[in-house]
Amino acid sequence: LAKTTQPISMDSYEGQEVNITCSHNNIATNDYITWYQQFPSQGPRFIIQGYKTKVTNEVASLFIPADRKSSTLSLPRVSLSDTAVYYCLVARYSSASKIIFGSGTRLSIRP
Amino acid sequence: DSGVTQTPKHLITATGQRVTLRCSPRSGDLSVYWYQQSLDQGLQFLIQYYNGEERAKGNILERFSAQQFPDLHSELNLSSLELGDSALYFCASSLETGSTEAFFGQGTRLTVV
Numbered sequence: 001l002a003k004t005t006q007p008i009s010m011d012s013y014e015g016q017e018v019n020i021t022c023s024h025n026n027i028a029t030n031d032y033i034t035w036y037q038q039f040p041s042q043g044p045r046f047i048i049q050g051y052k053t054k055v056t057n058e059v060a061s062l063f064i065p066a067d068r069k070s071s072t073l074s075l076p077r078v079s080l081s082d083t084a085v086y087y088c089l090v091a092r093y094s095s096a097s098k099i100i101f102g103s104g105t106r107l108s109i110r111p
Numbered sequence: 112d113s114g115v116t117q118t119p120k121h122l123i124t125a126t127g128q129r130v131t132l133r134c135s136p137r138s139g140d141l142s143v144y145w146y147q148q149s150l151d152q153g154l155q156f157l158i159q160y161y162n163g164e165e166r167a168k169g170n171i172l173e174r175f176s177a178q179q180f181p182d183l184h185s186e187l188n189l190s191s192l193e194l195g196d197s198a199l200y201f202c203a204s205s206l207e208t209g210s211t212e213a214f215f216g217q218g219t220r221l222t223v224v
Binding site: 032034038041042043044045046049087089091098099100101102103104 | 213215218220
């Protein structure tokens with residue numbers, strides 16, 4: 001499993017765009033990049049997943065460069081309710097799936 | 112609401128005791144994962160089951176065991192409990208065994224006193 005590195009914490013303000021970058025230098029060909037969001041005392045929530053280039057859904061965008069050694073989660077126009085921990089993880093589809101979470105990025109949004 | 116149901120929501124028990132945590136996955140999901148989250152350790156993957164069979168194992172202690180039943184619900188059994196076992200225990204489910212899009216329950220908060 002590829003190890004991921006992301007900032008421990010980030011601060012931003014309401015209405016701003018927030019970009020959280022994750023490094024995964026040892027990503028394998030069959031690995032997908034997945035982001036989760038977790039609020040205190042709640043289970044993580046799947047946000048977005050991608051393999052290469054750009055993926056966008058109603059919540060976020062995920063940018064993956066050609067070498068796939070990093071990825072950036074982009075949250076447009078954040079609000080106070082986006083304050084949470086964001087996890088980047090790299091995993092592959094296989095018959096034995098370990099979805100391993102790293103330390104995550106604690107995002108704080110201020111008014 | 113993720114569709115994953117965990118019971119009980121809270122559990123307080125004494126050291127040395129045994130408890131069972133229950134998880135009902137989303138309708139149609141065949142894969143179940145168990146995680147432990149304590150303040151100082153983050154989310155730790157414990158074990159995964161797919162359609163009744165164990166598929167992947169993480170840092171699960173020998174005092175802990177799990178199973179997935181024919182109706183696909185799963186139970187996590189924790190025995191000889193220690194103070195350090197106090198944590199949030201999450202169950203997640205996914206449709207396929209290899210999917211990384213998992214849906215998490217609200218967790219069971221276990222307090223060992």
